Amino acid sequence: MSVELLSPAGNFEKLAVAFDYGADAAYMGLSDFSLRANAHNFGEGDLAKVVALKQKTGKKLYCAMNILFHEDQIQDLKQQIPEIKKWPFDAFIISDIGLVPIIREAFGDSVELHLSTQASCMNSSSASVYRSLGFSRVILGRETSLSEIRKIKDAVPDLQLETFVHGAMCMAYSGRCLLSSFLTGRSGNQGDCSHTCRWDYQLLQSGNLALEEKQRPGVYYPISEQDGYTTILSSKDLCMIDHVKDLVDAGIDSLKIEGRMKSPYYVAVVTRAYKKAMEALETGDASWMEYRDDLMNISHREYSTGFFYGHGPVDPAMGESIDTSTQSGYLRDYLFCGFINEEVQEHVWSMDLRNQIKVGQTLEYIGNDVLKLEDSDFILLDEKFQEVFQADHCKVQYLKTELPVKKGYIIRREIGK
Known part of the structure; x- marks a missing residue:
């Protein structure tokens, strides 16, 4: 399928997880010029790792520079251009049109520019103008319906269209x-x-x-x-997992997942669910539904289809639901425990733990192509490979299991078990 799956990368760990769990591309921010200022973002210390990962995977990487720039920030950007040039970016996501000549002068006229959703492009006339300005892709405003997307694509067929398909929405953005x-x-x-x-x-x-x-x-x-x-001003979360075909049929070129400030666990579960849904359009494999159901096991507000099927989830006259949301809420409440790292001995693995695990609990291991492996018979070892009752964050400890786990698998457990 030529449609791209685009995942969030709030830091290097999330970038690696996004690529490992099925993303075709990821978007990230540099520390000074991203709307997600609290997402840690990327700095000079991450450069070598990002370059190596991109060379290894061959996947695309987009730089979000989507703040609206004040005068002093424009000057800061110009001064940092030599450093930005070191990064292996395939495109820049911008909302401030004033950046167009600056980026072109620095990177050449062939540089790929993606218009941020903050610009609220929602019609073919605007899309045509942005295409004439050199943008190769528009990230559509969240208010754009599927029928409008189809009209925009028909009117400007050489312009790539991207839209958010999953994650948090806001009642008021950019004022x-x-x-x-x-x-x-x-x-x-x-x-x-x-x-x-x-x-x-x-x-x-x-x-x-x-x-x-x-x-x-x-x-x-x-x-x-x-x-x-x-929480009247707190909107539902967007979830289009059941409607990927409608998005593709409307002419969307890239399905975007929100969440640079979310956990690596969120990035993994959401990315693989949408990847499986996209693959199922070609293969007809119904097993993708199991991965879809796992979306109910991550932290989320009530799911909604947003504006894709009309003016929102509430009927203007009667206040009745008119969206086609996923109907189920939380299926299970899971705790993200950490990652499986290297196999140091046969069936013995190092771990990067984020939360405590104990002998007697039931752990689940999930991978990009493995829904889950349940394990109640694991053994925990300390740094001297002696058995211990519990393993904690920031300690050298090991997991012994007979199950076929791999490096990069996520460890989680159902709360209460």
Whole structure:
């Protein structure tokens, strides 16, 4: 399949996991010029490892430089161009058009430019303009529906289209609020804001918590509450795992997973699920559904299909669901425990632990092509290869197991087991 699977890489470990678990490409940020400033990002110390990994895998790497630049940041960027040139980037993701001449001057006219979703490109006229400016790809605004995507692709067929298919969404990004569109179908981005945030709401507590708006009695907007605070402004998570074919048929060239600030475990589980779903379109192999179900075992909000099938998950008039979300919530609550590293003796493996494991627990090992291996008979060893009851983070300890694990497998356990 020519459609690309693009995964997040908040640091080198996540980059390696993304490639290992099926991503065709990954996107990363440099420390000063990325919207995910808290994702650790990459620095000079990672350069050699990134170059080696890219040479080994042959996969693509995109640099996110998608902040909106202030004047002093433009000057900083120009000064750092010599260092940026050392990185093996295949494209730059930008939202500030002022970067176009700077990047072209530094990297040549053939440099690949990808327009960030922050630019909110959602129509063929805008897409055509960006193509004429030298962009080879547009990362569409999250409000773009499947029918609109098809029209954009038909109008500008030589422009690659990328869209987010999984992960966190935000009610307001780049100062553009989506709350009005979600609750009334009237978009503030179209000059038709209903000022939804200023409405009068009351909290109803019969059964599940919900908000009821004063002028819409009987229309309920479900919410959650913890410690007296509601999450009305916290949107559902995007999940298009059941609709990959619709995305491909609409003309999408790259399926993008959100999550540079998420854990390596999240990157692994989500990447392999979408990879299996994409492969199943060609092979017809139904086993991908098992990997799909594993998406319910990672931390997430309620899943939604966002704006792909209309104006959002709430009907403008009655507040009823019109999306085609995955219906199930959490299947199991898992704890990410760490990674399998090197086999130091037959059936004895070093580990990179993030959370404690103990003898008697049931561990699961997952790999890029292995859904899970359950193990209740493992043995833990200390640095002198003596048996111990528990293994902890930041200690030299080993795992002995008869199961066919490999380097890079993830160790997890179901909480409560």
